[in-house]
Amino acid sequence: MSKIKFYFILLIAAITVSSCNKDDNNVEVTPPIPFAEQYPKDIAAIEDYLKTNYFTVLNNPGFPDDQDVTISKIDAGQASIYSYLDSPTLPRLTSRDVSLHGITYKLYYLVVREGVKGGTISSGGEYPCNVDGVFAGYKLSLLDGTTVQTSNNTQILFNLDGTAHDGGGAVYVRGWSEGFPQFKTGWLSSDSDGTIKNNGFGAGVLFIPSGLGYYNQGTDDIPAYSPLVYGIKLYALKRYDHDGDGIPSFQEDLGGDMYVNTTVNGVLTDDTDGDGTPNFLDFDDDGDNYATRGEIKDKDGNYYAFDKIPDCSGDQTNPARLKRHLDKNCIKMNQ
Ligand SMILES: [Ca+2]
Ligand SMILES: [Ca+2]
Ligand SMILES: [Ca+2]
Ligand SMILES: [Ca+2]
Numbered sequence: 001m002s003k004i005k006f007y008f009i010l011l012i013a014a015i016t017v018s019s020c021n022k023d024d025n026n027v028e029v030t031p032p033i034p035f036a037e038q039y040p041k042d043i044a045a046i047e048d049y050l051k052t053n054y055f056t057v058l059n060n061p062g063f064p065d066d067q068d069v070t071i072s073k074i075d076a077g078q079a080s081i082y083s084y085l086d087s088p089t090l091p092r093l094t095s096r097d098v099s100l101h102g103i104t105y106k107l108y109y110l111v112v113r114e115g116v117k118g119g120t121i122s123s124g125g126e127y128p129c130n131v132d133g134v135f136a137g138y139k140l141s142l143l144d145g146t147t148v149q150t151s152n153n154t155q156i157l158f159n160l161d162g163t164a165h166d167g168g169g170a171v172y173v174r175g176w177s178e179g180f181p182q183f184k185t186g187w188l189s190s191d192s193d194g195t196i197k198n199n200g201f202g203a204g205v206l207f208i209p210s211g212l213g214y215y216n217q218g219t220d221d222i223p224a225y226s227p228l229v230y231g232i233k234l235y236a237l238k239r240y241d242h243d244g245d246g247i248p249s250f251q252e253d254l255g256g257d258m259y260v261n262t263t264v265n266g267v268l269t270d271d272t273d274g275d276g277t278p279n280f281l282d283f284d285d286d287g288d289n290y291a292t293r294g295e296i297k298d299k300d301g302n303y304y305a306f307d308k309i310p311d312c313s314g315d316q317t318n319p320a321r322l323k324r325h326l327d328k329n330c331i332k333m334n335q
Pocket of ligand 3: 243247252279280281283284292
């Protein structure tokens with residue numbers, strides 16, 4: 001018996017044992033509320049919140065607390081957050097549809113600053129894709145205005161792919177991986193006295209229905225089924241190559257929308273060979289049985305720069321060319 005099989009059987013046994021214990025102790029397990037039942041309540045509460053609250057923004061250029069957003073109940077005719085919906089200028093409230101759990105969630109997000117390019121030490125102005133790492137600051141509040149968590153603008157590495165690797169914390173809130181790709185990174189500069197300044201980083205607020213948050217997994221501070229209000233800062237990012245094929249995951253996004261596992265009408269569109277594994281997790285993207293890693297190297301065994309990967313004829317410049325690692329009829333390794 002293979003080791004993996006053996007451990008798998010052990011795992012099944014462990015699960016069975018723990019469920020038996022539960023039955024024996026008559027622990028009452030309440031099944032979660034169906035997503036389609038909870039969501040209409042969440043979105044109504046979020047929209048009510050957006051219409052009855054306003055926001056102010058701290059201006060402190062160069063410092064991590066720059067663009068801090070404070071949200072308060074309207075008490076003197078202030079303009080609601082909702083009044084910024086589709087504003088032609090920033091700040092702007094926008095929404096994004098997220099298909100999950102058989103329903104279409106509306107994820108509202110407020111862009112205070114999108115994130116701008118500049119810089120002497122680092123250049124910034126880059127969008128993370130939805131499985132990258134983000135160096136982010138955050139403040140989590142509930143719809144009643146309570147702040148339950150904050151990083152105090154400390155820059156922490158989080159992995160939007162939901163797993164802990166490369167020193168990043170796993171993000172369990174789906175609303176983060178849906179929301180962060182709508183913001184860009186900032187840039188660093190150095191003062192004459194050597195002080196490092198944080199400039200131009202993306203800043204805003206995500207308004208997350210519970211189905212894209214912790215859902216029925218409540219904690220002491222966060223009741224089950226809570227919509228989440230996340231003030232976020234996107235200082236910098238970390239690219240990953242999930243399948244180790246030599247192409248960073250963000251460049252395995254075929255749609256160019258910074259989401260690498262997009263599904264349209266039930267069809268995965270970021271999947272060149274249509275085998276159900278999106279390109280960012282597929283080490284043979286075109287399904288020709290030759291690993292992508294070998295198809296993107298020149299005759300000296302060096303990797304082509306991503307935008308210089310040739311098509312089958314060797315062309316490296318036509319922007320519309322089919323790069324050869326995505327062409328199943330092209331088998332050219334190391335040439
Ligand atoms: Ca890759
Ligand atoms: Ca595939
Ligand atoms: Ca791949
Ligand atoms: Ca291939």
